[in-house]
Amino acid sequence: MTAHAHAKLSASASARWLKCPGSVSLCELFTDLTTEFAKEGTFAHAIAEQKLLTYKGDIKKPTCTRRIKKIADELDKNGVWKKEAMRYTDVYIDYINQIALYYSVAPYIVVEKKVDFSEYVPEGFGTADCLIFAGDVLHVIDFKYGKGVAVDAEDNPQMKLYALGALHDYKLVFGSIKQVKLSIVQPRLSNISEWETPADSLRQWGESIKPTAQKAFDGSNEFHAGEWCRFCLAKAECKARAEHYAKLAQLPKHDPRLMSNDDLAGYLTLTQGMDKWLKEIKELALTKCLNGENVEGYKAVAGRSTRAFTNQDEAFSVLTSNGIDEALLYERKPLTLAQAEKVVGKTEFNKLVGDYITKSAGKPALVPASDKREAVTNQQKASDVFTKIKE
Ligand code: SF4
Structure with missing residues (x-):
């Protein structure tokens, strides 16, 4: 697994510090407790890295298998290993393969590359998951393992900083880059987001953020919430x-x-x-x-206690041996569609029972006007919405 120290103004936190420069010094007062989700993402990245190195031919298949096994063993120890990581990382590799095949001349692919964007952000550096140099085009591809919110590549400051770093680091070898294509591959949400911009526009954006980046670096007291x-x-x-x-x-x-x-x-x-x-x-x-501190008007009290079996199997065995019918103690419930699909596997599941599945329009939800989904009203026929979903 490639390990890099964190920059004070990291690309991944840029969406925050560009809006709220004061947050950088304030965050230094707190400890970052890595969550299970973040751990899961780190390991999925490590697996993706090995697969991509194999795809490029930098390592042989047996080395890749051995390294992935080591990562899986480590995850198992932490109880985080899930087989689905293998499937999701394949989606990322397939995406990169498609880009590479698009070009008649094999492009130059770089994996897990530390890039330096300090020309725009003081001491700024970060690690790009994948860079592809093809003629006058630079692709920056980010693998996201989260499944909370779909991340958009459009105007994404993290991706733009990686791109600026790549343009800087490779200017001697690939100085003719004119266009930059940013992609986010987020397979757990079936989200592939792409956006492109001229390299010069990106450099202009880099110039425009310099004052804010400097303020954030200097420990500004300028805060903006959002x-x-x-x-x-x-x-x-x-x-x-x-x-x-x-x-x-x-x-x-x-x-x-x-x-x-x-x-x-x-x-x-x-x-x-x-x-x-x-x-x-x-x-x-x-x-x-x-902690015993005084928060005027408030206090902590014990919550409602809950009951639980110390040994459910033994307790039920006592009940059944005393004449309680077992059928009264156990429920037989079918799995949900998603759970059954996970057990059977997507392809097999669709082959066997795809004809028994229908998809209805979801419950309407209120979202900000900036949301990419099309607006619906009660005037629209339900069948219209249904057709769109099927499409
Ligand atoms: S305003 Fe928001 S981003 Fe800024 S320091 Fe406070 S919580 Fe953090």
Whole structure:
């Protein structure tokens, strides 16, 4: 597994520090506790790296198998290993293969490359998962293993910084790059997002972020809260974030009695993420109360206790030997469609029971207007929506 130290202004956190330069110094007060999800992602990247090195011919198949086994064993020890990582990393390799095959001359592929974008961001560097140099085109491909939110390649600052780093590091060998194509491969969400931009526009963007990057590096006190706060280590304790939500009270009212649609839109925009923030500050206050600190007006109490068998098998055996019918103690429940598909395997499952599956339109959901999905109204016929889903 390729290991690199983290930059103070990392590419992966750039969506946050470009919006809130003060977050960099504030985050230094907190410890980053790597979650199971992050661990899972690190290992999936390590597997993808080995497969890509094999694809390129840098290592032989037996070496790749041996290394992947070592990674899997390590994951097993941590209880994180899941076979699906093999399938999902294949999607990433297939995607790279498709790009490579598109060109008549074999392109130059670089795997897990540390790139230097310090020309734009003080001491900035990061690790790009895959770079492909093909004629006057540079491809930057990022493998994302998360399955929470689909990540968009369009204007993605992390990807743009990797690209700037690659343009800088390879300018002597591939100085003629004119176009940059950014791709995010996120197989667990079936998300492949692509975006392209001229290399010169990218350089202009790099110039434009220099003042903010410098401020962030120097430990600025400029804070701006927004949806990027969810990736901030300071998010529960941050005063700027709390004040952001407190602004709600100052929202101008268009009608003193009833909310207009403009009022409604304003409240929805201002309260985005508020539910999560409330949960986080409640957890913070509980931790402080449990630590014996005074949070005026609040205290920690013991929750409702729950009962559990110490040994369920033995307990049930006592019940059945005392005349309780076993059928009363056990439920027989079918697996959900997704669970059954996982057990059988996608291809086999579709071959055997694909004709028994129908897909209906999902429940309507409210999202910001910036969401890429098409808007629906009650005026649209359900069949129209259904046809679109099938397409
Ligand atoms: S929580 Fe939000 S506003 Fe506060 S420092 Fe972090 S990114 Fe900035």
